[in-house]
Amino acid sequence: MKKEQYLNLYYQMVLIRRLEERGAELYQVGKIGGFMHLYIGQEAVSTGLIAAREPRDRVITAYRDHGVALNCGISANEVMAELLGKATGMSKGKGGSMHMADTSRNMWGGHAIVGGHLPIASGFAIGDQYAGNDNITICMFGDGATNIGYFHEALNISKIWNLRVLWVCENNQYGMGTAVDRASAVTEIRQKAEGYGMKNGQVDGMDVTKVYEAAMEAMKFVRESSQPYLLEIDTYRFRGHSMGDPERYRKAEEVKKWQENDPIGIFNRYLLEKKLATRKALDEIEARVEEEVAKAVEFAEASPEPAMEELFTDIYAD
Amino acid sequence: MAKITMREAISQALMEEMDRDPAVFIMGEEVGVWGGTYAVTKGFYDKYGAMRVKDTPIAENAIIGGAIGAAMVGQRPIAELMTINFGFSAMDYIVNQAPKLHYMFGGQFTLPLVIRAVGGGGRQLGATHSQTPDAIFAHFPGLKVVSPGTPEDAKGLLKSAIRSNDPILFIEHATMYQVRGEVPEGEYTIPIGKSKIQRTGKDVTIVTYCKGLELSMKAAEELSKEGIEVEVVDLRTLRPLDMEPVLESFKKTNRAVVVEEGWKSYGVGSEIVSRIYEEAFDYVDAPIIRVAQKEVPLPYNRALEQAALPQVADITAAVKEVLK
Ligand SMILES: Cc1ncc(C[n+]2csc(CCOP(=O)(O)OP(=O)(O)O)c2C)c(N)n1
Ligand SMILES: [Mg+2]
Numbered sequence: 297m298k299k300e301q302y303l304n305l306y307y308q309m310v311l312i313r314r315l316e317e318r319g320a321e322l323y324q325v326g327k328i329g330g331f332m333h334l335y336i337g338q339e340a341v342s343t344g345l346i347a348a349r350e351p352r353d354r355v356i357t358a359y360r361d362h363g364v365a366l367n368c369g370i371s372a373n374e375v376m377a378e379l380l381g382k383a384t385g386m387s388k389g390k391g392g393s394m395h396m397a398d399t400s401r402n403m404w405g406g407h408a409i410v411g412g413h414l415p416i417a418s419g420f421a422i423g424d425q426y427a428g429n430d431n432i433t434i435c436m437f438g439d440g441a442t443n444i445g446y447f448h449e450a451l452n453i454s455k456i457w458n459l460r461v462l463w464v465c466e467n468n469q470y471g472m473g474t475a476v477d478r479a480s481a482v483t484e485i486r487q488k489a490e491g492y493g494m495k496n497g498q499v500d501g502m503d504v505t506k507v508y509e510a511a512m513e514a515m516k517f518v519r520e521s522s523q524p525y526l527l528e529i530d531t532y533r534f535r536g537h538s539m540g541d542p543e544r545y546r547k548a549e550e551v552k553k554w555q556e557n558d559p560i561g562i563f564n565r566y567l568l569e570k571k572l573a574t575r576k577a578l579d580e581i582e583a584r585v586e587e588e589v590a591k592a593v594e595f596a597e598a599s600p601e602p603a604m605e606e607l608f609t610d611i612y613a614d
Numbered sequence: 615m616a617k618i619t620m621r622e623a624i625s626q627a628l629m630e631e632m633d634r635d636p637a638v639f640i641m642g643e644e645v646g647v648w649g650g651t652y653a654v655t656k657g658f659y660d661k662y663g664a665m666r667v668k669d670t671p672i673a674e675n676a677i678i679g680g681a682i683g684a685a686m687v688g689q690r691p692i693a694e695l696m697t698i699n700f701g702f703s704a705m706d707y708i709v710n711q712a713p714k715l716h717y718m719f720g721g722q723f724t725l726p727l728v729i730r731a732v733g734g735g736g737r738q739l740g741a742t743h744s745q746t747p748d749a750i751f752a753h754f755p756g757l758k759v760v761s762p763g764t765p766e767d768a769k770g771l772l773k774s775a776i777r778s779n780d781p782i783l784f785i786e787h788a789t790m791y792q793v794r795g796e797v798p799e800g801e802y803t804i805p806i807g808k809s810k811i812q813r814t815g816k817d818v819t820i821v822t823y824c825k826g827l828e829l830s831m832k833a834a835e836e837l838s839k840e841g842i843e844v845e846v847v848d849l850r851t852l853r854p855l856d857m858e859p860v861l862e863s864f865k866k867t868n869r870a871v872v873v874e875e876g877w878k879s880y881g882v883g884s885e886i887v888s889r890i891y892e893e894a895f896d897y898v899d900a901p902i903i904r905v906a907q908k909e910v911p912l913p914y915n916r917a918l919e920q921a922a923l924p925q926v927a928d929i930t931a932a933v934k935e936v937l938k
Contacts, residue, residue: 329916330738381738381915392740392914408742409703410672443671444703471672473648479671545647607910607918 297508302572305347305504307581309339309560312363314589315372319362319379319393322593323539328379331408332393335363337534340559341466342367342436344507345529348515349434354402354424356417357436359394360466360533361406364436368403370396372592382599389602390610410471411437411446414463418450421459425522432518436464440471442485454524455492462511462518463489463526466501472537473545489526501531502557505566532557615798621791623765624730625654627772628692630801632662635690638776641668641677642694642730651696652732652791674704678729682712682781685727690776698731698785699743701751712781713756724779728772733761734787734825734875735923741911744919746825746876749885751783752852759852760806761785763827765795767850770804778806787825787875809856811863815843818933819863819870821886823849826873826905826924833929844933852882860886861894868899869936873929878906903932 316334323332335342338360346355346367357364365375370386378385379393386398397405404420407413417435424431441447442465454461465485469476477483489496495517499510507529514525532554536543567573618626632638639662640655646669649656659667670677674695681693695701701708708729716725735744752759758780762768768786775782812827813834820830827848834844845863849855864870870890872883883904890902908922 330740330914331743381918387914389915390741390913390918392738394743395740395914408740409700412703440672444673445675446703472644472651474644474669474671478669542648544649601917602913602915604918604921607908607913607921611910 299572301347302567303577303581305343305508306563306567306573306578307585308343308367309504309563310582310585311372311588312339312343312366313560314585315366315375315592316362318589318593319376320539322380328393329381330392330394331359331538332379333360333538334533334535335360337554337559338466338468338501338531339363340504340507340563341501341529341531344504345434345436345464345511347508348511349432351402352429353432353434353515354404354420355434355436356404356413356420357406358410358413358438358441359406359408360438361394361396365396365398365403365406368398369401370398370403372588373595374398376592376596377599380596380599381601382596383602383606384595384599388606390606411441411444413437414441414446414450417461418454418459421454421461422457425457425459430460430519432460432462432515434462434464436466438471439465439467439469439476439485440474440479442488443479451489451492451494451524451526455494458522459524460518460522461524462514463524465526465528466531467528468531468533470537470545475545484528486526486528494524494526496526496528498528498530501529502559502562504559504563615796617794618765618797619791620765620768620786620793621652621654623769623797624772624786625656627769627776628655629658631773631776632666637688637690638692639666639668639689640692640694641670641681643670643672643696645669645694652788674700675707678704678707679711681727681729682707682715682725685725685781686715686723690726692728692730692776695729695731697743697788698733698747699745701729701731708783709751709754709757713754716780717756725781726779727781728775729781729783731783731785732788733785734789735907735912735919736789738914738916738919740914744912746874746907748785748852749876749881752882756781758782758806758854759785760850761824761852762850763824763848764812765793766797767804767810767848769797770802771806771850774803774806777803782806785824790825790828793828807851807854807856809847809849809851809859811845811859812848813844813846815845817842817867817869818844818936819860819867820844820846820873820929820933821849821860821870822846822873823852823882825875829924829926830873830929832926833933836926836930837933842933842937855885857889857893860890864890864894865897868897870902871905871929871932871936872902873905873924875924876907877909878904879909881906900936900938903936905929905932
């Protein structure tokens with residue numbers, strides 16, 4: 297990676313963090329509604345992963361999707377506008393927090409039915425295989441999603457049909473309030489790929505450089521061999537499952553322990569130690585992000601509500 | 615009579631039945647340690663333990679299929695769907711297995727199964743998380759579908775459902791857990807499959823249930839100030855459907871409005887209107903109007919979502935229309 301690339305990854309991680317912090321405030325005062333799942337703590341996962349993709353590779357994820365959206369190049373303005381349900385959001389305010397998508401940037405959505413998007417990801421790869429290209433579909437999902445049938449059906453079909461899917465399990469240790477060992481027969485999620493004869497790996501998701509390297513390697517394998525691969529990325533969400541989670545299922549000390557491994561802090565130190573960035577350069581990024589997020593909020597608040605007629609648009613294409 | 619919330623009423627029903635019958639247990643996502651996503655089973659895990667309050671993986675087929683199996687061998691499981699929308703992930707079990715097994719095997723075993731499911735829109739949860747698909751489930755003979763609109767009914771009907779030997783889908787509304795209402799002191803049950811007149815009036819009959827009841831009662835109050843007295847019939851159970859109170863009321867008022875939160879096409883209202891025309895055609899003085907959700911997937915944006923959902927004003931307007 298070049299120096300600028302490192303700085304760009306840092307910028308993206310800080311952008312996710314700050315945008316979501318502002319989002320949480322706006323949620324508290326009722327400007328954002330519905331379910332909102334924060335990515336705070338997991339920023340290194342999608343940032344490292346998506347940095348390794350070619351623009352032609354497709355990304356699809358679950359409802360914890362603000363970070364993925366930003367990593368895919370959707371602007372802070374658009375993300376914020378969609379959060380506020382405004383006409384200027386990518387989905388014209390009809391999708392909200394859980395349904396961020398911009399297919400022009402190969403971000404095929406946040407999807408809110410747990411595991412439901414996995415067979416669809418297989419379908420992207422079926423379509424690309426049929427078209428004869430070597431695009432990869434990067435499908436992200438949680439640890440909890442690996443216990444539902446969708447996961448198993450999708451993995452199996454991707455293997456027997458030699459589909460170019462990179463299955464990415466973000467193991468943040470919990471599905472809502474249920475710890476992995478209370479819900480999954482194996483706690484090392486990557487083992488589930490073994491049952492399908494699928495190549496797999498595991499990486500520390502708090503370190504963006506490690507995620508990036510593992511993702512590069514996995515994508516190379518998928519593209520060249522035309523085989524699926526399952527990458528387990530271990531991480532932790534610092535906030536509740538969604539806004540308003542009473543968090544009775546975990547101890548404050550546990551959260552604190554993980555927070556000591558803040559992915560942004562780790563990367564910040566790494567950049568300074570390796571002399572890839574000066575403190576001043578990092579401060580400048582922080583300042584730039586603050587401004588960008590402030591502008592995004594301004595943009596979103598000033599944006600119009602979708603027109604009432606929008607209620608009846610896009611139901612059918614024909 | 616004590617005034618309690620819908621949440622408390624449902625919680626009490628579950629607890630009383632668990633205390634009464636050791637065969638009753640709960641399984642579902644986040645019902646235990648979390649205390650239920652809508653806090654209905656708060657405290658249950660500590661009181662009854664992991665064997666009777668089972669936190670499941672996110673695996674709707676394993677939840678509903680598993681509950682069916684446990685019921686077939688004599689237990690009385692209460693399976694919880696965090697929301698009814700996730701029931702679509704287990705549709706085969708809910709509509710293609712549970713309603714058929716007793717019949718298809720000639721009644722050799724029973725299926726004392728309750729599926730509790732949270733439905734409804736209005737919380738800006740977007741198209742896949744906001745549905746009121748009650749009519750779909752009510753389409754299937756062999757399944758009973760109950761959906762109460764008051765705490766009293768919720769408690770009494772849920773207790774009956776747990777004691778019943780048939781598979782029952784019990785639909786609660788996500789925005790109604792704080793609704794308060796009078797509940798009789800002490801033990802009581804309410805029979806499944808009985809509609810109820812919740813408000814008497816002479817001018818127009820409103821037929822409704824669940825969220826529609828809340829809206830219709832408000833509409834009735836407003837209309838009363840204008841001198842229009844509506845009678846509100848609460849179906850409470852969608853299948854088996856009890857038309858008696860509906861027809862009785864209609865024969866008195868000769869005018870009706872049907873209110874439901876789900877989509878109008880092929881909905882509960884379609885059934886009610888057909889039945890009135892079939893069974894009381896001679897009493898019809900005006901075309902019956904259905905108030906229902908606009909025919910769109912529900913959007914996230916608050917104003918759009920509210921515009922798609924039936925409102926009190928839609929009901930009052932419909933009542934005035936049938937009175938013209
Ligand atoms: C089929 C289905 N069942 C249940 C839910 C409710 N639900 C939403 S998120 C979630 C937990 C998912 O956990 P995980 O896959 O680990 O993802 P994380 O939230 O940790 O990112 C549950 C149970 C749902 N959306 N879809
Ligand atoms: Mg998780």
